[in-house]
Amino acid sequence: MKERVRLGVNIDHVATIRNARGGVHPDPVRAAKLAAKAGADGITAHLREDRRHISDADIERLSDEIDLPLNLEMAATVEMLQIALRHRPHAACVVPEKRQELTTEGGLDVVAERAKLIPLVAELSGAGIRVALFIDPEARQIEAARAVGAPVVELHTGSYCEASAAARARELARLRRAAALTRTLGLECHAGHGLSFETAGPVAALPEVVELNIGHFLVGEAIFGGLESAIRRMRAVIDEARADSRGERPA
Numbered sequence: 062m063k064e065r066v067r068l069g070v071n072i073d074h075v076a077t078i079r080n081a082r083g084g085v086h087p088d089p090v091r092a093a094k095l096a097a098k099a100g101a102d103g104i105t106a107h108l109r110e111d112r113r114h115i116s117d118a119d120i121e122r123l124s125d126e127i128d129l130p131l132n133l134e135m136a137a138t139v140e141m142l143q144i145a146l147r148h149r150p151h152a153a154c155v156v157p158e159k160r161q162e163l164t165t166e167g168g169l170d171v172v173a174e175r176a177k178l179i180p181l182v183a184e185l186s187g188a189g190i191r192v193a194l195f196i197d198p199e200a201r202q203i204e205a206a207r208a209v210g211a212p213v214v215e216l217h218t219g220s221y222c223e224a225s226a227a228a229r230a231r232e233l234a235r236l237r238r239a240a241a242l243t244r245t246l247g248l249e250c251h252a253g254h255g256l257s258f259e260t261a262g263p264v265a266a267l268p269e270v271v272e273l274n275i276g277h278f279l280v281g282e283a284i285f286g287g288l289e290s291a292i293r294r295m296r297a298v299i300d301e302a303r304a305d306s307r308g309e310r311p312a
């Protein structure tokens with residue numbers, strides 16, 4: 062099989078469970094090490110402004126203790142920029158953040174936030190951090206991402222994953238068009254949010270997609286069959302979908 066789609070495992074919700082009791086168990090760093098063993102290509106963690114799951118100490122330990130590339134999800138704030146510059150993760154994915162939301166509900170409005178994003182992207186890139194902007198699969202947002210200097214976009218797959226069976230094909234078509242545009246504009250294309258064993262395959266089959274970031278579903282599945290097994294199965298779903306789309310057998 063040619064280049065496989067990279068799987069970034071988001072460990073935020075291991076920290077959510079830990080924080081429910083305020084102790085140290087379950088440890089997101091242990092989950093990250095297990096993810097590496099199970100076939101993850103990277104670890105993703107979102108340090109939210111309200112620290113509701115991942116903590117500053119988790120980012121410190123992830124930076125020190127894991128061998129896989131770390132993808133720090135962050136809001137476009139001065140505080141997060143300083144933290145990113147201090148830790149210098151492999152990548153930073155800039156996401157919109159609202160205090161009251163349960164999760165990252167929509168993509169960044171790069172068109173409206175252009176003036177704020179240009180210096181942020183420049184500072185992160187200048188520090189050697191690969192910057193992605195998390196956006197809805199819309200042409201104007203992709204064009205704006207390129208205009209502010211981001212080398213990568215992560216397409217928000219939430220609408221596709223939450224769509225009814227009838228609407229899902231339409232949402233996948235939006236993702237397909239958006240992914241194709243990223244290639245035309247010379248951007249690297251990632252995707253994530255809400256992906257499951259059922260929904261990850263069709264996104265992995267889009268030829269421009271090089272990385273998927275998946276968290277909540279994997280941590281949920283871990284309750285029933287263990288984290289390692291959930292990640293291994295996701296790895297297989299992704300590899301099979303990509304190989305099928307190319308008429309190959311998975312490696």
Ligand code: PXP
Nearest residue numbers: 165195253254255274275276277
């Ligand atoms: N990508 C981004 C940018 C996200 O903000 C999130 C959620 O933190 C994910 C991927 C993973 O989403 P989920 O936990 O629904 O798999």
